[in-house]
Amino acid sequence: MTTKKITSMGKSLNKERTGSQSSCDFTITCGNREFKVHKCVMGLISEYFKKMFTSSQPAANQEKTVLKDIEADSMEMLLDYVYNDESVIKEHNVYEILEVAEFFQIPSVKTDCDQFLQAHISIFNCLRHWMMARKFSLNVSWYHDYVSKHFGTIMTFGEGLKIDFGHFNSLLKMKRQGSSIDRKNSLMSFQIMWRWVKYDIVERKQYFRALFSQVNLKWVFCKIMQKELDDELLSEFPDCAAKLREALELYKPCSSYDLHSVNHIKFLYPNPENKIFDDENFDFKDFTEFNEHSLVVAKDEIIYSIGGRNGGQSKSLFGVRRLNPHRMQLGVCRDLNFGRRNAGCAIYKDSIYVAGGLEHDSFTQSSVEYLSNNESCWKFKQGMDMQREGLSLVAHEDKLYAISGRPRPGVGNLLHLKSHFNRYSTK
Template sequence: MGDTLEKSSEEPEISLDNECSTKMGDLVEVSSGEKVKFDDTGLSLVLQNGLENLRLENSLTDVILCVGSREFSCHRVVLAAASNYFRAMFCNDLREKYEEKIILKGVDAETMNILLDYTYTSKMLITKQNVQKVLEAASLFQFLRMVDACASFLTEALQPENCVGILRLADAHSLHSLKQQVQNYIIQNFTQVLNYEEFLELPADILCSTLKSDDLYVTEEAQVFETVMNWVRYKESERFSLLPYVLENVRLPLLDPWYFVETVEADQLIRQCPDVFPLLQEARMYHLSGNEIITERTKPRMHEFQSEVFMIIGGCTKDEKFVAEVTCLDPLRRSRLEVAKLPITEHEPENENKKWVEFACITLKNEVYISGGKETKHDVWKYNASINKWIQIEYLNVGRWRHKMAVLGGKVYVIGGFDGMQRINSMEEYDPFHNCWSEAAPLMVNVSSFAAASYKKRLYVIGGGPNGKLATDKTQCYDPATNAWSLRAAMPVEAKCINAASFRDHIYVVGGAMKALYSYSPREDTWCLVTQFTHERASCGISPCNNKLFITGGRDEKNEVIATVLCWDPETQKLTEECVLPRGVSHHGSVTLRKSYTPIRKIVPGAVSV
């Protein structure tokens, strides 16, 4: 900022003679001894001290500022040079331009004296006792550098007991930088700030912007819910109508299901407010079906013990080698988490492990299910994130690969694929409670290497190959209520070796030879082009994570495996390269889940450490 905040008001007088004798300036350009360009760096101090002496002597002053019972003789030109407020007053054809005395309101005499001393000397003493008054006056009269100095002082003085007051002060005077710094402080020290009643005085908009932050420092979401309810009850008659507005910043789906039932749904204010019922329904659906529901409220906060991550499971490298590792990436923290390798089949030595290739995977209630595959066509396993282990469950009735899995209504579906002889229309439904598979309605069109996703009680099968050479553009829709399939709007292109993800009321489809990302709206039954790629990404993966879409690996038009991870941000509508995997991979699985945060090493731009 260039200013010095003095800790003492006792400043030595500056001698004009000394200043002139010790700072005579520099000869910055000499030409043949005939002329000189002289830069007198000390003149500004001479002028400043001269103006201050003229003010003290009441010489050449041309205006008197009246504040309460005190009068301050000043120079219009000095005030106009230092303050935009006085510049507008004296440089425009206003009444005050010609008046000898000007009455100022909104400031006390002591604070005005500090402002004028600063104007003439560039020095002031800021203390905890005067900073608020000085800031308010400096903001009123537009002494902008003084405002910055006060804001810097307040930033350094932030404490849990005073941060809310400073935040309200910054908000009142539109000090956006200070407001952002204080909000960041509250977010990082949230649990400490809650101990002070002043927090309950926060306006609703500031409270919401604070609670909305991914960086809010809480160990569990229950703290956020209790904060909202305490804030509403503090002025219940005024704030009850604001409950839906504030509660939408609580990530109810991330609450413990028992706490949600016993505390949230049982709360009398909650029960009396029908406008919050959609938020409760969203949480219930998430508890029932896990990652089938994806909203801004299902993303873990940065400081919780769990993080939303996406997994890159198995697949093939450029030399067709099988990948046994599961790469688990946390894009927010830019780190990798340790995950158990793909499982070996029952009673089989690890060195003879069957290859998990062209399998399918999905997430249900934070458990990853994998099924089928060229050499594991009947196998089904699930990964439990809490114990970091793969557990084998009931075999498929019909072995398959190049198929897909989807979650609908709390159940897992295995759809279509190839059985080694032909494309099949078989669909099986898994009941996790009874650990059994049962037949469901078969596909209308037999396909393999298609895309599948669920949305709002419907399951969608998109594209795929009806045989080894052709691809289809058909969109098949399954309704579990009628156990029947129907056709919806066709894709803009015929495609196979594709994948899909349900995200923000749309189903996004990528892969094959499309060189593009498409989205389908189940509500409107329409397709649109989202963005285009420079290369094909056949058999790539796609998964939503932290309110963005991540596209991993695949094969280009030269059949070369791809190592880059792309990120599509729906807010900015931009596609960027997130990172580069240590090796290219295709025909892999890609899913999202919440994982206990145990970082191994950071991801640096352009690479992923393994």
């Protein structure tokens, strides 16, 4: 017999319990109401009553008990649930049933309530469900995952701004521990933290410094930090304002050719999915013109996709595409002289250099070509002293270095580093 469902026998006992000729041997008093029950039933489903009835204390032989902490309506709901074969759990009473099930130590009722909460969760009630799961030791990890997945939406459109500091702080910690520390999570935490404090600024500004210290400013957009720096809230927290100014100086966008200096782009995938991540909208945008195995380099805040190939084609592509990340506009550029993929690419002397790579499946290039701002086409430089594909090309001081690579596909990697381009030094 299960601890919750007593099926047909339970229904019969329930009818008999509420009838005039009752065989009940115990009475529970809640408020001004009395409930007659069977010790064998209550002891079977509840650890609370089991201990009461099997104790060696004189109270074990009593025929009634008074429960001051339980409402009469709650007790009636629980007994209907225990004796009948029909669930009485509804959205309006599930928390109340959980309270009673916790008090009487009835794990089966708690499990059914847990399953009900999971089946009826949404961004508008998930925080209350999560709080109940923590309070009553339900399947907390399930609610943790749901809240973490929908964190931004919950805090924007749900009830997140109304929760107290303890729960809000737990949510921020949960978000940091449940996923990698990256720009998306840090930016989201920063903006939501600010919004939560200002929702009730008089009461909540006392928590601002503690919450502010948890945000990784490295991944917050400079223009967002600049906006918040002008907020009058910071006038009361000069130490936080100083950290914002320091972060603005340290992480502000620059005109170098490091991808991280481009303010609107986080990840660029040169593969068949061809997706660009737009941090401002927390979404991926598709650019079908980008090619598989293309070279990617950024110069003067423009991102170039060079060469590559289409799908499984053996021949490599000549085409060059350029992306303005600030406008999310993709355009064409001058074509290469040779089709290339798996080549080396670097910025050297304010020009884009491309070296080696596969022209097609069975031929590896040793040639080098470059494109500068004042050139109308890609021009050749003297080639490397051997064929290489899969190499790295690195510019350092006045030299361009070719590192490792393979002479052709299927051959082991080269283990040496050579400066093949000393002759291009302008010293």
